[in-house]
Amino acid sequence: MKVLVVYDSVYGNTEKIARTIGEAVTGDVKILHANDANPAELEGIDLLIAGAPTQAGRPTLAMQGFLKNVDENTVNGMSIASFDTRISAKWVGIFGYAAGKIGKNLKKRGGNLILPPEPFFVEGTEGPLKEGELERAAGWAKEIIKIKE
């Protein structure tokens, strides 16, 4: 199975989650920053996992740019999963969150969201990740693979 993990990260926390997910999934896995994930990288991918920091309730600009360039024909029918990092549930209630918007965007292009969008929590704007989040990310990735197999 060919897996692509695409992420953006300003302070490094989302990158840590993305790399942990990439290491936990089995198969032919590539981990790319959203700026490097040009549309050609999506060709032949069986599973796309995309994640970004939540900023003002949305994914960061690099992730928005990636999503904008995604070719509908490539994503149509592809298994997808989305995640984000964020501070607290309080903000989410007001502005929404990145993972949901990433998932919704890819779903709109025909992607098959195989698990609900997943949040991972940081202690503050620059991190660090809350205790146990890397382990949870690895578990989430394994759950995705189990569904896919």
Ligand SMILES: Cc1cc2nc3c(=O)[nH]c(=O)nc-3n(C[C@H](O)[C@H](O)[C@H](O)COP(=O)(O)O)c2cc1C
């Ligand atoms: C400009 C800005 C806006 C933010 N807005 C939100 C928000 O709406 N909700 C939230 O939970 N966290 C918000 N945060 C916190 C980020 O989610 C946090 O910085 C991010 O998870 C860290 O990930 P990174 O290290 O990969 O950049 C914001 C941070 C910045 C810098």
